[in-house]
Amino acid sequence: xxQTTEKIIELNNITKTYxxxxxxVSDFNLYVQKGEFVTLLxxxxxxxxxxxxxxxxxxxxxxxxxLLNGKxxxxxxxxxxxxxxxxQRYALFPHMNIFENIAFxxxxxKMASGIISKKVKHVLDLVDLEGFEGRSVNTLxxxxxxxxxxxxALVNEPEILxxxxxxxxxxxxxxxxxxxxxxxxxxxxxxxxxxxxxxxEEALTMSDIIVVMNEGKIQQIGRPEDIYNEPKNVFxxxxxxxxxxxxxxxxxxxxxRFCGGTFDCVDDIEKGTHITAVVRPEDVIITNPDEGTIxxxxxxxxxxxxxxxxTVICGKNEVVIQSVNAPKVGEFVxxxxxxxxxxxxxxxxxxxxxMADIRPDFxxxxxxxxxxxSVTAIISGSSRREDGMLVNxxxxxxxxxxxxxxxxxxxxxxxxxxxxxxGLIDGYISNLVYKGDHYSYVIHTExxxxxxxxxxxxxxxxxxxxxxxxxxxxxFKLK
Numbered sequence: 393x394x395q396t397t398e399k400i401i402e403l404n405n406i407t408k409t410y411x412x413x414x415x416x417v418s419d420f421n422l423y424v425q426k427g428e429f430v431t432l433l434x435x436x437x438x439x440x441x442x443x444x445x446x447x448x449x450x451x452x453x454x455x456x457x458x459l460l461n462g463k464x465x466x467x468x469x470x471x472x473x474x475x476x477x478x479x480q481r482y483a484l485f486p487h488m489n490i491f492e493n494i495a496f497x498x499x500x501x502k503m504a505s506g507i508i509s510k511k512v513k514h515v516l517d518l519v520d521l522e523g524f525e526g527r528s529v530n531t532l533x534x535x536x537x538x539x540x541x542x543x544x545a546l547v548n549e550p551e552i553l554x555x556x557x558x559x560x561x562x563x564x565x566x567x568x569x570x571x572x573x574x575x576x577x578x579x580x581x582x583x584x585x586x587x588x589x590x591x592x593e594e595a596l597t598m599s600d601i602i603v604v605m606n607e608g609k610i611q612q613i614g615r616p617e618d619i620y621n622e623p624k625n626v627f628x629x630x631x632x633x634x635x636x637x638x639x640x641x642x643x644x645x646x647x648x649r650f651c652g653g654t655f656d657c658v659d660d661i662e663k664g665t666h667i668t669a670v671v672r673p674e675d676v677i678i679t680n681p682d683e684g685t686i687x688x689x690x691x692x693x694x695x696x697x698x699x700x701x702x703t704v705i706c707g708k709n710e711v712v713i714q715s716v717n718a719p720k721v722g723e724f725v726x727x728x729x730x731x732x733x734x735x736x737x738x739x740x741x742x743x744x745x746x747m748a749d750i751r752p753d754f755x756x757x758x759x760x761x762x763x764x765x766s767v768t769a770i771i772s773g774s775s776r777r778e779d780g781m782l783v784n785x786x787x788x789x790x791x792x793x794x795x796x797x798x799x800x801x802x803x804x805x806x807x808x809x810x811x812x813x814x815g816l817i818d819g820y821i822s823n824l825v826y827k828g829d830h831y832s833y834v835i836h837t838e839x840x841x842x843x844x845x846x847x848x849x850x851x852x853x854x855x856x857x858x859x860x861x862x863x864x865x866x867x868f869k870l871k
Contacts (some may be wrong), residue, residue, distance in 0.1 A: 399462075400426045400584050401447065401552060406456035408442055408608075416442040418608040420456070424552075424586060424601075429578050431587045431595040434605035435631070440588045443605075444554050447586065448477050460551075476545035477554040484529045484540060490516075491525040494544045515543040518577065535566045542577070552584045559594065571597045592632050596620060604628050625737065629670040636671040636711055639745055641834055641844060643823045648736055651709045652840030653686035655729060659736035664825040664832050666844065668737045673701070673714040675733035684726020686840070690719045707840020708747060743800045744843050747871065750792035754782050758799070759817045759839065763863055767797070770868040790870075798869040803832065803846040805865035808857040815858020819843070821851055835859060 406420040417439040424430050432440035445451040447458060449470035458466045465473055484493050491512055498508045516522050519539040529537065538558055545553055555574075559567045575598045578585050589595055595602050596616045604611040604619060604627075612624045623629035630637060640650030642665045648657045650669045661667060681687040688706035700718040704711045704725060711727060719725050748758040754776070756763040767782060767790070768774050774790065776782055782790045812818045819837035826832075831850060835843045835857060843859055851857065 398426045399423045400460065401586075402459040403443070403447070404457050404459065406443070406446065406453045406458065408439070408446060408451060409454045416608055417446070417453075420608075420610060422603060422610070422613070424584060426584055427582055429575070429585045429587065429598060429600045430603065431589060431599040431601070432603050432605060433589060433592065433595040434611075435590055437607075438605040439608040440590075440605050441556055444477070444556055444586065444588050447552070448475055448554055449473050450477075474551040475554060476548050476550040476552075477556060478538075478541050478545050478558045479556050484537060484544075486529050488529070489525065490521070490527050490529065490532075490540055493529060493540055494547050497544065497548050511547050512543075515547045518546065518580065519543045520573075533566070534562045535570055538562065538570060539573075542574075546581070550583065552586060555585065555587045557589055558587075559589075559591075567594075574598060596632075604631065606631075622735065623670060623737070626668050626670075626739075629668075629735070629737070634673050634712065634714070636669075636673065636676070638669045638671070638709060639739075640667050640669045641665065641823070641842060642667060642736075643834060646731075648734065649822070649834065649836075649842055651686050651706050651711065652836065652842070653684075655685055655734055656731040657734045657736055658731050659734075661736055661738055664823075664827070666739050666742045668739050670735040670737065671711075671729050671733065673712045674699075675729055676711060676713040676715075677728040677730070678702070678713060678715060678717070678719060679726035679728055681724045681726045683728070685728050687724060687726045690721050690723045690725060693718050693721055707838075709840055742844065743802055743867075744806070745798060745800050746841055746843075748797045748799050750790075750795055750797065752792060754792065756797055761816055763816075765863050770797070771870050796871045798871050800867040800869075801861050801865055803844045804830075805862065806843065806845045807860040808833070808835075808845055808847055808851065809860055810855075810857060812856065812858040814860060816861045817841075817843075818856065818858045821853055821855045821857065824851070824853065 402423045403420055406417055408417040409415045420443060432443055434440050442451060446453050449468055453466055457464050494512045494515060495508050498511060516524060519542055521539055559570050562570060571594055599616055602616055602619050603613050606627050612619060612628045619632055623632060626637060629635045638650040640648050642661045642663050643649045643654055644663055646657055646660060648655050648667060648669060686706050688704040690702060691705045692703045694701045699714045699716055702713040702715060704713060704727060748756045750767055751757050754767045756765060768776060774782060809815060817837050819835040821833050822836040823834035824831050830846050830848045833845045833847060833851065835845060
């Protein structure tokens with residue numbers, strides 16, 4: 393099906409706020425071209441179904457307008473819109489046979505019996521259910537029932553078919569088969585599909601365009617290849633497929649440092665910029681330890697059918713790898729990543745982040761040193777029970793062995809000292825940039841964690857320094 397460049401549906405500055413004050417969709421802008429297969433993708437509660445219901449007319453926008461072929465339909469009732477919806481629960485009538493289920497909408501329009509019969513047989517052929525007219529709904533498999541629901545929507549000849557997680561009730565094998573069937577059906581029919589799902593694989597498999605949503609807002613719009621290979625922010629990178637996300641810094645032109653190693657990259661970002669590096673598991677290459685840009689110890693190897701999922705611990709970083717070859721647990725390996733497979737995103741946040749452990753006495757520990765604070769002091773609502781167990785604000789137990797604390801501290805709040813033992817951690821200056829009124833230093837530590845420090849004084853490259861980090865300047869988040 394060759395798509396046109398003609399817009400069929402436009403959503404302009406759409407906002408939906410309920411009486412409770414909850415905003416489900418905020419400042420949503422999207423246009424869909426005739427014949428496209430567009431998927432709204434996101435986690436539960438992100439606003440995708442609310443958006444679909446506004447297109448269908450089941451919900452009215454609080455602000456903004458919805459245009460169909462250039463006409464404002466924002467306040468039109470559903471039955472006046474050339475749109476039909478297929479839901480996850482197919483809502484077929486169990487007391488009617490297949491023919492009558494599909495013909496129901498046409499009978500409501502009081503069409504002649506001959507026309508109804510012709511239309512029903514045509515859509516049954518489209519969904520590969522010809523000859524099923526007299527069958528009971530209860531005799532059909534889940535996939536067949538789903539096709540009947542689609543046929544019932546198609547028989548009304550809508551300009552747009554809306555599909556709200558229609559494969560959610562099917563088992564995995566049937567869902568994968570129906571993904572391909574729906575894509576083929578879309579190409580045969582030539583009408584516009586707008587599809588809602590939280591399943592990333594489903595979206596990548598079927599869509600011409602994917603709209604990634606989170607908390608009622610659009611995060612990125614693009615072709616499946618672009619969404620996967622060029623995520624615009626950390627949420628998209630983390631939500632679409634599997635990703636390794638590493639905090640890092642640009643150390644030179646087309647040079648980036650993360651996980652304790654300096655890698656070549658293709659994103660031209662200013663030297664000294666804090667970044668998030670995105671590396672897909674399938675793009676990590678396992679080598680001999682001395683051949684890798686970084687190296688680490690294999691922590692786990694899990695067989696996934698078509699590949700092994702391998703976890704390697706590099707200092708304080710965990711790297712997930714997908715490979716057809718499996719090293720042994722406990723083995724030391726090197727890791728490489730080709731420059732084209734490192735996607736760099738400037739974070740806009742210069743904060744240093746690192747993970748601290750919770751000791752059995754519920755105090756914090758980093759790099760073998762104790763921090764002068766406790767979990768109850770930094771986690772709002774947490775407390776110690778009479779039996780000594782730590783609980784959160786909901787009364788749920790916090791297991792120190794399985795819980796970590798994410799600590800953040802700004803570069804200006806870290807002090808460098810040549811009295812190494814005074815620092816929470818120590819390392820060597822691997823990079824420095826003059827920023828006009830101060831120097832920005834990158835300190836490489838033995839645990840593979842790089843810290844950025846702002847200091848008005850000039851230190852030398854490769855100086856060994858301790859990093860003093862006041863607890864009162866830190867931020868804390870339970871992980």
